[in-house]
Amino acid sequence: MFSLLVAACLTSVAAQAVPYYDPRLTGGSMLTFQNEPINIIVSALSSPEALTDRGLYNYGNALGYADDCLGMHLGGPQAANLGDGNGYVNQTQMLREDFGSTPIGTCLETLIGGNHYRVFRQNGSKANSGALFLAASKEDMVEKNNIFPDGYNIGRDEVVAKATGGVVSFSSVDYTTTVEYVSGLLPPGAAGINHNISIDGQTAILTIS
Numbered sequence: 001m002f003s004l005l006v007a008a009c010l011t012s013v014a015a016q017a018v019p020y021y022d023p024r025l026t027g028g029s030m031l032t033f034q035n036e037p038i039n040i041i042v043s044a045l046s047s048p049e050a051l052t053d054r055g056l057y058n059y060g061n062a063l064g065y066a067d068d069c070l071g072m073h074l075g076g077p078q079a080a081n082l083g084d085g086n087g088y089v090n091q092t093q094m095l096r097e098d099f100g101s102t103p104i105g106t107c108l109e110t111l112i113g114g115n116h117y118r119v120f121r122q123n124g125s126k127a128n129s130g131a132l133f134l135a136a137s138k139e140d141m142v143e144k145n146n147i148f149p150d151g152y153n154i155g156r157d158e159v160v161a162k163a164t165g166g167v168v169s170f171s172s173v174d175y176t177t178t179v180e181y182v183s184g185l186l187p188p189g190a191a192g193i194n195h196n197i198s199i200d201g202q203t204a205i206l207t208i209s
Contacts, residue, residue: 034079050208091118
């Protein structure tokens with residue numbers, strides 16, 4: 001009897017070991033409420049430390065991203081429904097490209113444009129993968145108040161390039177990252193996409209060690 005209970009527990013644990021759940025299968029979406037594509041997923045099979053809020057922030061620092069300008073969050077947060085039963089939930093983090101002039105490096109990104117990404121966590125009872133869903137985009141200078149042409153694809157690709165270019169480090173933590181591209185989670189084209197900007201429909205799945 002004891003061995004059966006142990007086997008059942010191990011089976012339950014193994015069943016949870018998935019990289020992510022497709023939000024669309026349980027009423028969610030791969031678009032934010034504001035219709036921006038969620039084009040990167042940090043797999044739940046990544047190292048547990050990298051999946052915490054603090055760990056992901058440190059990882060972002062290693063990639064050259066940091067908090068909003070002087071800690072001030074410009075513009076309203078976006079929300080996403082990841083099909084996990086939590087409904088629409090606001091982003092947990094917003095990291096901008098840091099041009100290196102700490103603590104005002106991300107202020108330049110706001111003024112002259114650059115890359116940024118929003119983070120959402122899939123952790124509700126209906127789909128508790130623990131994966132992190134990122135909406136990355138490259139925005140134009142503040143006067144234009146718009147996403148760069150092809151900015152969703154470019155935003156994703158810039159994050160992936162920095163993540164997979166070799167070992168990156170911050171605060172004495174080293175990270176290596178692999179990527180796999182998945183089609184089908186996002187439809188290609190501009191239909192229903194904010195700013196009417198076309199996307200290629202590819203989602204980057206990152207696994208961080």
